[in-house]
Amino acid sequence: MSAIDSASRPQDEAPRQRLRAETPPARYWRRWVGDAALVDEPPAAPAVAVAASVPVAVSVPVPEVPEPAAASDRPATADIATAVAKPQRAAASRKSPAVPPPQSAPAPASAPSRADGGGGEKPDDQTPYRILVVEDDRGQALFAQSVLHGAGMQAEVQMQSDGVVAAIQRFKPDLVLMDLHMPGQDGMTLTMQIRQLPEYLHLPIVFLTGDPDPERQFEVLESGADDFLNKPIRPRHLIAAVSNRIQRARQRVLPTVPRAQAFNSDTGLPTRIAVLNQLSEALQQKAGGGLFFIEIASALSLRERFGYASFEQLINQAGRQLAQSAAPYPLARLNDNSFLMLARDMDEATLEEHAQRLREGLIQHPFQVRDHEPLNLRGAIGYTALSHGFPDTGSALEATERAVLQARLKPSNLAAFAPAQPSEDAPRISLEDGQFELAYQPIVAVAGSGQAQYQVLLRMRQQDGSLLPASQVIPAAETAGGIAQIDHWVLEHALFLLAERQAQGPSIRLFVSQSPRTLARESHAQWLLEALAERGIEGTSLVIDLRLADALIHSVTLRQFCQRLMPAGVQFCLSQFEPGPEADALLTQLPLGYLRVASRYASAHSDLALRDQLRGIIDRAHNAGLQVIGQQIEDPQAAAAMWMGGIDFIQGNLVQAVGSELGFDFHNAVL
Structure with a gap:
């Protein structure tokens, strides 16, 4: 399908258009960036539809990248x-x-x-x-x-x-x-x-x-x-x-x-940067000890109950109480409701005992908020031994974040990080044999747009000729420790295509999934920044897909990666989204530009409750300035339900099946 009859649009099209976000203010995505424009720039002319078909199924080794045309300088924005x-x-x-x-x-x-x-x-x-x-x-x-x-x-x-x-x-x-x-x-x-x-x-x-x-x-x-x-x-x-x-x-x-570089002037606690620097030094010196991630429970309900100012006072009180329990080890506030404690050279046999002491100190201490009755706070604590040999601070943080997610589900609210054990049933992965291929699926604006954009999909071809989808390849690669190589390979090929298309004419936009284990690596962010600048690639042509399940566990490390890439113009999409207090909070905690709803919302046309939930997701996303993508749209009824809900983009077999060519006619594809 290249187009859906526009006569099938509902009669209330005009009101729906007012709710949409498919035509946001010019360069709206830079609202998180330090040099963002304060005035609306004139909208760019629609891109010409891509006519040529470009094969994208590739195998290792990576092809040599041609030198693309230099990117033009952006005009300065006036006050x-x-x-x-x-x-x-x-x-x-x-x-x-x-x-x-x-x-x-x-x-x-x-x-x-x-x-x-x-x-x-x-x-x-x-x-x-x-x-x-x-x-x-x-x-x-x-x-x-x-x-x-x-x-x-x-x-x-x-x-x-x-x-x-x-x-x-x-x-x-x-x-x-x-x-x-x-x-x-x-x-x-x-x-x-x-x-x-x-x-x-x-x-x-x-x-x-x-x-x-x-x-x-x-x-x-x-x-x-x-x-x-x-x-x-x-x-x-x-x-x-x-x-x-x-x-x-x-x-x-x-x-x-002089002291502000190491301590917060209001709370007296060490700053996050100071503790992370100490953690980096401990990992380099292969020191023993442990790392603790303390999460205050029910943060959203506490903020709604007491208001922001009182909530901040409450969390500051919690930080001081935790610091007393953690002494003499440093403890820093990570974000709204979490703290990080580094116990360098602590006997690893006593990590669980110390985590229990931190939790009890939080539960047993009465906290006063304005004129309300004193209350006790609950917390979940994930911890890990430093002896696991983490290569960098991002990997160590990821381990504690994964542990705290498990701690939420346990009666004790405590959990230790345990490295994943490789499965004998996991498919064998070999980069050298050239078994990986890339496929693409168009993402089409329901109101029509000439912007060509595709989601990058990873496939692995087995020796019998069959293809394994990314849903099987990625978990196996993470278990085998090869996910960083695969992510780099996929992104390298995506950058090659972006540079090639930018040099030839109308540019394209690619949505590329990356694992949080890869994004936590300092070297990965630096390599991507250098690659974009070296090849003259416009940062807005790349969108990094962040899966909701990963973002809930690795929100701190993902936010650090996003903040490094935002100045280059790279955008971010939260995928497989389903509503919930923690998921909703990510809409404002991460610098997102896009939101892709979970595949089950494709059946919203046959489920009234699901349809109402979809509309609520879209409204919240639009209020946060995000554009929403509906995936796995297979039939006109599903597309109509998405349109009625106010969706901005759709992708699925109704538009075009996954393929290895970039020849979709975006200019004439409307819903």
Whole structure:
């Protein structure tokens, strides 16, 4: 099938289109990247349909890669104030005649980092204050920017709610001046999203709004904001409020700069980077001891019950209590509800006993949250002995993450990592014999698009000529310890095709699955970055597929890998998605661009409950700015149910079966 009759679309097509995410703001995927644009760029012209068929079934060794054409330089993005200053200058001047007109305040090439709640380089007291103004009304935004510029501060405006996180990562502000009521996501929702990122836990956020409701002000503070200013506000009052807040924040940081690299200034705990560095040193020296991953249970319900600010206080209390139980060994906070403890040179026979002591210290200690009754926290603890010989910190973290997943299911909430034992029934894998092949299946936009994009599928041809699917090959390769070689082989061939097609004409986009064991390797991320730059491949043409089951276990290591690849433009897709508290949390914890629902939702047309669940998944994904893919679509009824649910892309035999050619006509394929 190359097209589905457009006459079969439902009558309410227009309302459905408003809910879709197939045409997001230009370069929307860069919202997680430090240099993300703050203004919408003009949409790119649709790609021409691919006519030629290119064989992609390949065997080892890897073919020599031709030198592709050099990628063109991307145009720089101007400050939003420059874009709107001319038509708005007169209006802004009437509002505040004594304030000079707004000027562009581009971010410096090297902005200070605020990772780890106190780690990284900090601005000195002489550096101009940097304020991000989040306001959808241009007149109000330019007024605030003009006032702040007139006081010698650097102010930048962000008018779109879906670009706030990207603007923060790029501009690195000292303070965010947030509007409450905005189209799309309101200020409270944005604040909660910002606070979910560990590096911005202590970034001052001040609301500036005309809402006089005292109850609403309380809700704003509960969402994680630091202060609340009422409109209209006098310029002098705005300047004083912003200056005092930033000055206090800098005074809190500056005295601890030498110590901040090793300790969090608020909790006193070692930073994650410091503990991971100690772990790396211990692995290199082949030291004994253990690594503990402590996960606080029911984090989502606790946050909903107490609010973000109180939840943070609760987790900080839990960290201090765990640190007392862990002493003299270092313990650091990893993310919202987990901690990492390194017990170097501890007798490995006592690891379980120490894990039990950590858990009991957490359960037996009463924690106070505001005026509520004291409560006790539960936790699951996964641990591993360092003597397993992990090659790097990512592998050790992966072992503890896998163990903590098992600990959740045990009455004791404790589990030790045990290396997988090879199975005698596992298929024999040999890279040298050239048994692997790649196949492709198109991923088609339901609203029509000229962008050619395929999912890469791994196959292994046996000696009798039959093909084993990836679902059998990957587990066997992980058990045999050869998954990193296979992942590298697949990605190498994908990059070869991307470079070849980019040099010949219209580019393609490939979705490539990778194992978390591979992504945890520091060398893999570095190799991929160098390969993209060396071959001039546009990063947006590559999407790394992350399986939900893997992401739930390896969320920390996967996020570290994603953060390294985001600046290059590489995007990420969470595959085999099914809803749940932990799965839903990943939509905001990982820098995703796409979501592929589990294959069972292909039968949503015959199951009302499944159909409602599918719509809920799509709505949550769209609210998080993600595009949704429906897979294994085999018949028109399944496609219609996906369309009614608001899906963005479909793939399956109804569109085209898996094959070894890249000749699908995307330009004429619509649902």
